[in-house]
Amino acid sequence: MLELEKRLSWVYLVNLVFYIAPFFYINYNLIQYFWMTLALAAFIGCYYWIGRSHTTEMLLPIVLMALIASAITPLNYGSISMFAYVSFFIGFAYSFRQFLAGVVVLLAVLALLDHLFVKGTPYFLLYGSALVCAIGVLGVLDRIRRLTMLKEQRSAEEIKQLATMVERERIARDLHDIMGHSLSGIVLKADLADKLVQQQQYQAASQQLQELAFIARESLSQVRQTVSGYKHKGLAGEVQSLSSKLREAGFAVEVQGEVPVLSAREETAVVLILTELVTNVLKHSNGDEVQIRFSETEHGNQLMVSDNGKVSELDQGNGLAGIQERLAALNSTLEWQLSPSSFSFTLPKES
Structure with missing residues (x-):
């Protein structure tokens, strides 16, 4: 399940449409297009960086994503979608208390950017704040969901290991019972055959050896039946x-x-x-x-x-x-x- 989500992680990049849309209805110059494209590429790189990282290693790419979003805001107000990704990953990687602190910092950054650069565009702060809070909560829920999945997976593995150990103990007990009896009979028949040979009673000795061979074949069959279906742990x-x-x-x-x-x-x-x-x-x-x-x-x-x-x-x-x-x-x-x-x-x- 988790591997499937990793392979489909590119699907979630569709939310960057809010960032890409201004490319087509605002007249930027070539230098501005260059910087916005570079920022987008760097942001996507950080996104996949996080996808390959453990939660304890996500801080640096999350900070870089926030810096990229902040730096490009004066050119493209669609950067609010980038802040939503940052909020999601904070909720996914950290505890709820740390998530709340991170959201407060993001809201403060949005307010500062709105005051300095986004003048006359009221939707940036309002819509951006709502998006950051809502998507961040989704990150928290996704974190809880994955932790639950991992816990269930561990429980299933522990049950599987326990079942394997029980099966191995059963086989060990069965082999002990079977081989203890069979080997005792084999030793007895072999000793008896040896004594008969020494007494030159070859026909009786041959009979004992035939019975010994029969016991050995029966033991082999019982051993095979005991271990049939046994799986390597x-x-x-x-x-x-x-x-x-x-x-x-x-x-x-x-x-x-x-x-x-x-x-x-x-x-x-x-x-x-x-x-x-x-x-x-x-x-x-x-x-x-x-x-x-x-x-x-x-x-x-x-x-x-x-x-x-x-x-x-x-x-x-x-x-x-x-x-x-x-x-x-x-x-x-x-x-x-x-x-x-x-x-x-x-x-x-x-x-």
Whole structure:
């Protein structure tokens, strides 16, 4: 849902029609057209900048949007539509109290611009103030809606993880019961057959071996039935499991970013690589803090495992050769640094 909204973000730019309309009914000179077009391009750039930013990183582009709108107002009073975008993003990115403070500042800016430049045009301040307040409230509501969606998504993921853990426990119990009984029978038949062979009772020994083979086949069938339908818990589940192991070993663990959605082939490789990296931390790190970070770059999905341990040299025998081979199959390479140690790789985007 959120990805769809990002792809359709350009639709919301239609509200800039109030800014573009004066281009066609007011006689500007070429220099004025140039500055207004430049301001529009810079504003749209900030708009998409915000679209790619986390809420904690939106302050700078929001301020730049407000400055662009203020600077172009003396030429184009349609800049009130730009202030509406600024109000929306303030409501979306910040708490309600901060939103109210931001709206007060915007209204003060509108009043100042109206007093200095927009003389004889009463609709600018009145209409602009109403637009800023109304669109800002929409931003607040959108923020609440998205927070609710994320909370529901987390709840669904937690339920899914819990169901997976319950299923794994069921399989473990079933395997224990099945294999405990079957292996006891296999050991008994094997010992009996050995004694019969020693006593040269080959026909009886052959009978015992046939029964042993039957028990083994039945056990294999029961094991297959037990694990049928079992699904791998996936990268998110592995991250949770490995984080628990690290914490049990005394490490403070921080997981940053969203776990990416990968193909089955990539996910299997990443699970194995991540397991190996965490195993190396457990075996060799002298630190006490570990960070697992997922991020999306222009080149692809990046994963980094770092800790605050200090290492003077790197032993290539610590499973790194296997990691490099798996990454080579995915057109990627492992990068690392020492003291503090960190290992990272990027899975390239599909062309």
